[in-house]
Amino acid sequence: MFRETKAFSGFAVPDIAAAKAFYGDxxxxxxxxxxxxxxLHLAGGRDTLVYPKPGHVPATYTILNFPVDDIDQAVDELTARGVQFERYEGTPFETDPKGVQRQGDGAIAWFTDPAGNILSVLTM
Structure with missing residues (x-):
């Protein structure tokens, strides 16, 4: 029934203007x-809907992942744009001082949007 449907994902925020500034600018x-x-018009035709929700409570999991070629460059550029990366200590998700968790050939760094939704940049 849904094999040929062009499904898409979405998530909630309490403030569309703040989301537009963060995701766009x-x-x-x-x-x-x-x-x-x-x-959000993401590469590869993967549009994602962002809708307003009064009383929004952010998800406790990563809602959107951005694959990058160079995680240190991505973290540095986003930090320069005012993004703050999450730091995890004493957990299986232990991060370095930049906020990057490195395991084998992969690495991931988590940050939040103005609504508290968790996003990441990662290499695989």
């Missing part, structure tokens, strides 16, 4: 606003 993603909602 800080992260540099193409965004459009229509009917009080945002569409």
């Amino acid at each position: 800080t992260l540099g993603i193409d965004v459009t606003e229509d009917n009080g909602m945002l569409t």
Whole structure:
């Protein structure tokens, strides 16, 4: 039934204007606003809907991952744009001082949007 459906993902935020500024200006993603909602136009035609939700509570898991070629460069560039990376100590997700968890050939760094939703940059 849904094999040929062009499904898409979405997530909530309490403030569309703040989300538009963060995703569009800080992260540099193409965004459009229509009917009080945002569409993030991600590479590969993977549009993602961002909708307002009063009383929003951020998810406790990563909602959006951005693969990068060089995690240190990505973290440095985002930090320069005002993004603060999460630091985890004493857990299986232990991060270095930059906020990067490194395991084998892969690495991941988590940060949040203005709504508290968890995002990441990662190498695989």
